[in-house]
Amino acid sequence: MRTRAARMELLQRAGMLLVFALLALACSLFVPSFASSDNLEALLLSVSTVGFVACTMLFCLASGNFDLSVGSIVACAGVVGAVVMRDTGSTALGVLAALAVGLTAGLVNGWVVAFARINPLITTLATMQIVRGAAYIANDGKSVAIGAPGFDALGSERLLGFPLPVWMCAFAMVAFGFVLARTTFGRSTLAIGGNLEAARLAGIRVERIQLAIFGLQGLVCAFTGLVLASRMTSGQPMSSQGLELEVISACVLGGVSLSGGVGSMLAVVAGVLILGTVQNAMSLLNVDSFWQYVARGSILLAAVLFDRWRTRA
């Protein structure tokens, strides 16, 4: 009984990774040049942006919250970092400024949600627009070229055959996965998402943890913005539009519950990889970009319908 339950559990957890494996196999057989090392590198690099943000979005969703402002924070942190580097010539100051922007935006989100008890959807819908506006205001809507010494290494340095962002994203996934599964912070996050009132009465400091989750989310977004700016060697205020939807889609695709209380890093990894692979394959197959939207949405819908069917059966 126990081993069977354990096996089912493993299958449930690994289910989406299995789907990814089949998908990757199919793509490498039927999509020309999918399996080339250049393409795989491009795939992983493009996936890393969503992957970074998905790490903390996992915490946000698992605690029963929601964050729409991530795309804006990524863009704003990139622009602010670039502006500060341009004006001071210091890479370190630029990085610090960008992280400060992300942390501030995240803490504002967290404070409003946790202490003022405003619905996270509304809260982050508002900050999404405010922060996007700030990104434009920072340099009058124009993108900022970055010439600061050493900064380009962040996005282009290579390690053991892969670009640095891919390694950093993998590291973040392992680290945040550990935090969710093996620390009081992670378990409290799931408890809050599962039953907020029970969590409070069980002695969990609900507000502080929510604040911390949003703060972390902001920091990670800012870091993602820096990596992106380094790769593009410029801060672009209009970048990362719709990133929030991509990230949330990936999480849900993997099996993270939107109503909170359920989620694992394995699910997020699977969701991010599946979504990235589909996108990559469609580009290689020259699928019209308008149709790519339709395909992505359909996959998400199919995934959640499948999930509902599976849990009901």
Place this chain on the structure above:
Amino acid sequence: MPPTELHLRFQGVSKAFGAVRALEDVTFGVRAGSVHALLGENGAGKSTLLKVLSGAHVPSHGALVLGGAQRSFASPAEAFAAGIAVIYQELQLVPEMTVAENVFLGHMPARFGLIDRAELHRQARTLLERVAPEIEPARRVASLSLGERQMVEIAKALSRGARVIAFDEPTSSLSARETDRLFTVIRALRDDGCCVLYVTHRLDEVFALCDAATVLRDGRHVKSHASLAGVSRDEIVRAMVGRELTDVYAWSARPRGALVLEVEGLAGPGLAAPITLAVARGEIVGVFGLVGAGRTELLRVLFGAARRTAGRVRVAGRELDVRSPRDAIAAGVALCPEDRRKEGIFPLLSVLENLNVSARHVHARSCGVLDGRWERENARAQTERLAIKAASPAQPIATLSGGNQQKVVFGRWLAGTLEVLLLDEPTRGVDVGARSEIYAILYELARRGVGVLLVSSDLPEVLGVSDRVLVMRRGALSGELARAEATQERVLELALPRAAEGAGR
């Protein structure tokens, strides 16, 4: 008097969920014009049987016979149309809509798709006449008390012409007066020839209200009594638990120690007058009061879940300044909340997670990294100590019975230092067998020097387990009785509002 015609019959009803057999070959009949009790411990299959009746579950085998014809319902709508209404503990009303709209939900009188409001209210008033004439059809359901909402639910059933009405533990959150009211209405339904199926854990109600009774155990039909005349309480309890059960409460005197909880002039939301009380080590103090008397509010203020506006609290001699439950827990105060599903358990998480949630941070290594060995060891120890019936610590708590869920909520507090245990309705929805186990745990904790403050609306329970009884009325303490002098009458006298104070809550 009551016609003897069998109106409803369960014919060999079985229902399996995967490998779990929730019902097996259940056969019994219910007469029209009678109130038929459906009894059994948690997990006996009562809820499943109600769901078969309501069309929420399709039986794997067997059928329902209704008025002589064999019926099977594929959905609740079909059962409803056939005149069957099930009134669950969680009422199925829309709080933001009016009473009339709720009564006619799904079949409002309309002309060309426009709701005829005057007709709606007129028809609703006619139906409400029969159950609760004082409820205005235009009121929002959110503004009604729980007892009133139940009346609306009954009117809703009548609006569909229901001839079979099943109640699932309808009195579990009603005050004594509301309960009386409900019984009057149920008797009126019976006299109109309705077939009433009544699920409860409270045997007093069975003898006060019901004409016949059926006992289920482990999904099987154990016994049906066509008449309750000459049937003893013990006989029914034996049928329910399948073994001899002596005194459920099994109280015995305990040594008492120094004061462990001292409360002076406590004030907060829901408390009308400052509260002063004390509990000694080893003492179990029961708190009784009607719904809305401030019992739950008292516990919440003590626990830091509601803001304390005045007063002093000392725990084990140390002044306690609680701003949050966390502070209370650190001082050794624990609360098992009233609404287990809403405030007690984390339904999606495992038994282990639910057991460890409150004490794990003390045992975690640096940076909050969990001590896996402690986590497993503590879960195992508490599961064993409380005899929690779970297949493994990884089992989701939602799949446990109510009694076992409650034991897990209990077990949460046993890993840390425990000085004062606050209990709010600890045995609501818990069957007889698990109840006596929970009382035994209480006695053991008290013997080890824990002070227990127990709030319950089950008066026999308060009298059965308490060393001393405090009575609350309208947000204030209205009296205190030693165990020897605490009788049902004296407690009720202190709990019921005085005539001079006016009626209502």
